[in-house]
Every structure is written in structure tokens, then in C-alpha cells.
Amino acid sequence: MAKPILYGVNRSPAVRTVLLTAAAMGLDLELKEVDVATNEHRTDEFLSKNPQHTIPTLEDGGNCIWDSHAIATYLIGKYAEDDSLYPKDLYTRAVINQRLHFESGVLFPAVRVLRVAQNQRNFEKLQESKRLILQAYDFLEKFLVNDLYMAGDTLTVADLSLVSSLSTANCFFPIDSSQFPKLNQWLIRMSELPYYQEANGNGLQNLIAFVQKIENS
Ligand SMILES: N[C@@H](CCC(=O)N[C@@H](CS)C(=O)NCC(=O)O)C(=O)O
Structure with a gap:
């Protein structure tokens, strides 16, 4: 199965939230650099994935998700072995x-x-x-x-x-x-x-x- 792709750079706190979440679950992500300092988040290709042009953006199975909170909770729901990081209670x-x-x-x-x-x-x-x-x-x-x-x-x-x-x-x-x-x-x-x-x-x-x-x- 293809790894989920994470777009961004690790200077961004929001990107680091996703890196921490993946690490806590032992999940491997493919990190693709999109640097806001050089406007890589404003290209047509990136805007077609995320019109809000924010990093982090995740691509998984053809779906794009952005906002670190949405990404982190999605990854836990889909890939974590249990719900301890985001309990269902x-x-x-x-x-x-x-x-x-x-x-x-x-x-x-x-x-x-x-x-x-x-x-x-x-x-x-x-x-x-x-x-x-x-x-x-x-x-x-x-x-x-x-x-x-x-x-x-x-x-x-x-x-x-x-x-x-x-x-x-x-x-x-x-x-x-x-x-x-x-x-x-x-x-x-x-x-x-x-x-x-x-x-x-x-x-x-x-x-x-x-x-x-x-x-x-
Ligand atoms: N609440 C968002 C914040 C994302 C955000 O604002 N990221 C900044 C980098 S830290 C960004 O993409 N800035 C470029 C822009 O908004 O065009 C999240 O948690 O993902």
C-alpha cells in the first residue's frame, strides 16, 4: 500500500503536529517539501490539492486533507492500532x-x-x-x-x-x-x-x- 504523502516543511509547527502523530503511531509518511518561503504552496498543482494553500496537507489514497488537527485525527482513526491517542469515549x-x-x-x-x-x-x-x-x-x-x-x-x-x-x-x-x-x-x-x-x-x-x-x- 502506498504511504500517505505529507506536504510541507518541518519548520512549521502544524507540520510537526502531523510528524509527531505519525511517529507516535509508528506510521511511515512520505514527506514532500512544499516551502511557503519560496511560494511553493501557491503553485497551481498545490492549489488543486488545497485551495487554502496551507501546510500541512496530506494526500492519502487520492484524497487531500488539510489542517493539522483534521490530518492528525484522520491518521489515528485510519492507521493507529488502538484509539489511545484519540479515545472514542x-x-x-x-x-x-x-x-x-x-x-x-x-x-x-x-x-x-x-x-x-x-x-x-x-x-x-x-x-x-x-x-x-x-x-x-x-x-x-x-x-x-x-x-x-x-x-x-x-x-x-x-x-x-x-x-x-x-x-x-x-x-x-x-x-x-x-x-x-x-x-x-x-x-x-x-x-x-x-x-x-x-x-x-x-x-x-x-x-x-x-x-x-x-x-x-
Ligand atoms: N490551523 C492550520 C494552520 C496551518 C498554517 O497556517 N500553516 C502555515 C505555515 S505554519 C501556512 O501554511 N502558511 C501559508 C499560507 O497560509 O498561505 C493547521 O493546523 O494546519
Whole structure:
């Protein structure tokens, strides 16, 4: 059977969510580079797969799916040996879905605003983005109040999604471990996953190098 094809580059947090999910399941993906920095996501060929021109985009059995959350949950449903990463229990799944929407609607946009403000050296925007990121850190600290992971005491897709953008945020606006001890511990726990470096750490390093190159040019 042909491997599912993942389009994107691992600098992107959303791409890393899919890489982490595949790694957690032991699923082999074929990674095809589509770099937004060189507009490869705007070609007619790519737009025919995803008119919204976002990475990650997945192609599997002739079907195209985009948005990391949709891709990750699809891959688990189709290829995972069991449902532990995305349990079918309705309440557990509702909590996981809330965390996924939080990543999509709150954390990822806050990181994006922070990066734009840093690039533009826009002080006012920077202050506002830091306020939003701190608020997101505070919410995440509260999500963890009784649990080791973002949706209970076992690893789920909620963790794999949130760690991609949280680890990115942490590079550009580090988490204060005295203010957010549980969040800091969770990030350490996540970084100890055997596949973390390959699926998230390498892309994060590529992103930092990419940003430094732009800043020095
Ligand atoms: N919520 C989306 C975000 C995807 C996204 O915005 N990806 C960025 C790269 S990190 C992108 O494709 N930007 C290019 C564009 O939107 O044209 C997901 O989780 O997949």
C-alpha cells in the first residue's frame, strides 16, 4: 500500500503536529517539501490539492486533507492500532477536541502575532502578543492542574498538537517555570518522548536557524 504523502516543511509547527502523530503511531509518511518561503504552496498543482494553500496537507489514497488537527485525527482513526491517542469515549474526546481548538484558535494565532511583531520590531504589537501568549500559558497551566497530560493522565493527540506550537512559543518567549511549573514540567515530559527530537526538535532548530538568517540579512 502506498504511504500517505505529507506536504510541507518541518519548520512549521502544524507540520510537526502531523510528524509527531505519525511517529507516535509508528506510521511511515512520505514527506514532500512544499516551502511557503519560496511560494511553493501557491503553485497551481498545490492549489488543486488545497485551495487554502496551507501546510500541512496530506494526500492519502487520492484524497487531500488539510489542517493539522483534521490530518492528525484522520491518521489515528485510519492507521493507529488502538484509539489511545484519540479515545472514542465521548467526554474524553470532547476534552481533546477543546484542546485542539485551543491550539488552532488561541495558541497558534498568538505565536503568529508574536513572530510578526518581532519581525517588524513593532513594540506595541509585541506587548499585545506577549499578553496573549502569557494568557495562553496561564490557560494551559490550568488545563494541567490535575493531570500529567493535556487531556488526562495519558498522552493523546491534544499533547502532540499543543507541543508543536508551545515549544515554538517557548523559543521566542520562554516559559517562566516559577510562574508556570506544570506547563514547564509537561514540556520537559514531552521532550523526553523517544521520537520528539526527530519529529519536533529538528524542525524547531530549522525554524530558529531560518529566523536568525532573516534577522542577519
Ligand atoms: N490551523 C492550520 C494552520 C496551518 C498554517 O497556517 N500553516 C502555515 C505555515 S505554519 C501556512 O501554511 N502558511 C501559508 C499560507 O497560509 O498561505 C493547521 O493546523 O494546519
